[in-house]
Amino acid sequence: MYQVPNYTETVSMKLSEVLADIGVDERIILKKRRTWLLLESITNIDYQLLDRKxxxxxxxxxxxxxxxxxxxxxxxxxICYKEFHVIQDWSDWIPGLYNHLMIQDNSVSPGYCLLQPLKPDAPLPLDGESNQYFFKDRTGKLLYKNSLVSYINSDREMHGPAGVRHGQLGFCDADNVFALHCTTWPTQARQWLYQQGEGQWPSAEMKQHCSRTGCFVVGVGCSGSEYELLEWRISTSLAERCLMFNLNITQIRCYVLMKLILKTFINPLFEDVLSSFMCKTVLFNCISNTHTNIWRENNLLSCISMCLYILYTNIINENCPHFIIPGNNLMRGKISHAVKPYILEILNNTIYNEGVALLGIKCDDLGSRLHLKFYNLCPIKKGYIISGTLLFNLALKISETLKNNYNHLKDSSPNEAVEILKNTISKTFNFQHEGLNKTASQILLQWFCTTLGSVLASINIHQFNTILADALKLISLGLNTDVASSKLKLASILYCVQEIQKADKVLSEIERRYDLQIVEPVCDCHLFERKPVRHGFFEVCYIYNEQVLQYTTALCVRFLPCEIHCVPNELRYEMFRSTQEERMFRTFDDNLWMEYAVVDSLPYLYFLQYKVYCHLGRHDQKQAALFKLIRTIKEEPNLGHRETALNILGKCMEQEGRAGDALQCYLMSLNIRGRNNAAKIHITILLSELINART
Incomplete structure (x- = not known):
């Protein structure tokens, strides 16, 4: 049986514990994968609903x-263009689509291809001349330039083939890589399907699954190639996802350690020489050529040394063969003779110092955490923060999807909005199959049903000054989307039809559920500097998956113009916040919400309570609600619409007869958002009333 020296086993186990503490353990990894695949499903439902191809x-x-x-x-x-059909065999040509033939011959670099456009009405090459999209070679063959991606991405900052979209502070950024999908497995990778190393990994079943994923072609050529401007890189990312999802925890920790070593000791000195994808490739090759019993927690130190040694050998040979397309050398043109000996020396020292180098890794405090582990001290685990960040990002994605789809309704009449929402709900139902697509569609359906019910309620109020049963039933389907926003819509509707006692009951229930130590406001209307998320939010999110969002998040309350009769008079001004001149200063994202009345859930809760208690004649409770509204505006760090909260507070102050305080609220609101702010309307009305009163 394979024996592990005591020292290696001890260090390996301590190192495994440290990695688990910083979030590299089975539970957190599965939570990450589930959440990101759910984000992927929501994104694709969003694309379908918006008819984006x-x-x-x-x-x-x-x-x-x-x-x-x-x-x-x-x-x-x-991001794949669904209308582009990439084929590797003429028999796969489909009439009516934009067919493109992958050319994989000796003229292109291994791992790359050329794209030849075909006619839509016959399986024949497309004719044409060279222009900004096409190049006609010496044989008369028309080929796509890979700069087509740059043209598509002309409104984004470019970073290689990817358009960078920077995220909010504290959250990861996205590289939007535009690609074309081919449903068949790449010719250059077919031999891989039948090879088998000593480790019998990947299994035949895994390879069969990989072969069904096809491949992508990405608009970037091989550096230094004769056809660099025409080549498209072949990507097997779906197959690689399958391989990654089938690694055990020691293999994953080994990969994470390799990346940490690169980040600490090599990248600061020699940036862009070695990549994490090279580390992944080395890991795959090591697993494929070793017995499975080596990859154990108590042998982690030996595993990382073995992987680093293979990387060391690859650098000596200046050849890191792609795992699936071995002819593609990932190190081609990457390592200069000047830096090569320095990188080799760093790796050599790391391999043979028996794990001591790991103590120098400052990222995630890994080195200091490892040192403390040998004294049986346990620093704070990071799984809580990771879980909370994952679910908060999911809540932001839900909010963004709603914002995108409601954009179609901002200029619609109420009856038109009803038909659009019915169509949206019908389309969303098409994803009710299984797995995470079903979960994603169920999440979105609740929101769409509540919005449809609210639009119908607005129509009912306008026509009959009451709410019909159909509207109430639809609203009720989405009352548990989050802690407050959907229920606040119901309370707002009840208030508008003077069902004051019922509104009071709903508001009391919301306040009971809104735990200030746990619930986190969620707003993606615009970018603003968020303060750290509540510790209680992290703790609850660590235990549960996406279902916990209904207990831990409070999205903005959005009222569309077609819901205007569900909105108290004080908040309706937000729908008319912009003058014609101010509209010119709006960004694209501003236009997605500034036509609505949008308010954070917690201040709106206290505002509605103030109004309800006024009607019920409960003076003490009215003053308590007013105090809570003031306190929320001052103390809640993550309000996305603080200026709106100040505006409705100003209206409360006016009702209290405190005109000076009301004016102060509006001025503070303008200090936050100088343009496109209903505070200007409130100030004008207030000053007019004061002048008329004195006259």
């Missing part, structure tokens, strides 16, 4: 679960 895949270390907080990794949002 794209399909998204969220790749990278975030979705694999192979990163840590300290690495601050981004993710690859690979």
């Amino acid at each position: 794209f399909k998204a895949y969220l790749f990278g270390s975030q979705s694999e679960g192979t990163t840590t907080i300290g690495m601050n990794s981004d993710f690859d949002n690979l």
